[in-house]
Amino acid sequence: MKKSLIYFLTMTFMVVVASCSSDSEEDLVPTDDDPTNGTVTYEDNISSLIGGSCLGCHSSPPTNGAPFSLTTFSDVESRASGILTAISRQTGEPRAMPPGGRLPQSTIDLVDAWIDQGTPEN
Template sequence: MKRDLAKITGLAVFTLALTLSGCYYDKFEEEDPSDQVSFTADIQPIFNAYCTSCHPVLVANPDLSSGNSYSSITNGIYVVPNDIDASTLYQRLLGNPSIMPPSGSLSASEINSVKSWIEQGALDN
């Protein structure tokens, strides 16, 4: 009986010690605010430089002009927050099914900005 009580007590102490000490890998890493992609500062300038000569001038949807673009693309078709595979905008930048803009691919940095913005939830920030 004493041995069983000692085992149970030892196990309880061990479990408590594990619970209180935690694990390095259990700690949440805080996101560096400088890694946050801003729609206004990072994404809209890409649209202004490469897309607004056609959207909405020649092609009405999506309207990528300042003030209209966010609501025009965050409809679950062009951009699906947190899902680059389902986001038509991102897929078109990769050339799936055809490259946008038609004048040629954006830089890898610009494409990565769009990718990160979508992966970060496609916020209107």
């Protein structure tokens, strides 16, 4: 009985390992899939990011010592480069935002692309 169980577990492990491998280069190389289709707008991309990561403190009125509000497009647009600087800092650096930890690089890249495209609203 014990040998059968060991054999079964070994074979199961081998099947799982074999199924996790891939010979397809498409699976290994990042694709150019871009959910924004190259266009980043405040309405479609940035507003939800600000809502989820910034409005806890940068609401109207600001709380937790935040010096300004980020509740409108105008608020965010006028501070876009400062926002990019703050979210690009490493966790623990002075004025790194958000205080709970650095945002994913893909999010930072999205804000950077929005600024590069002239901060379009919609």
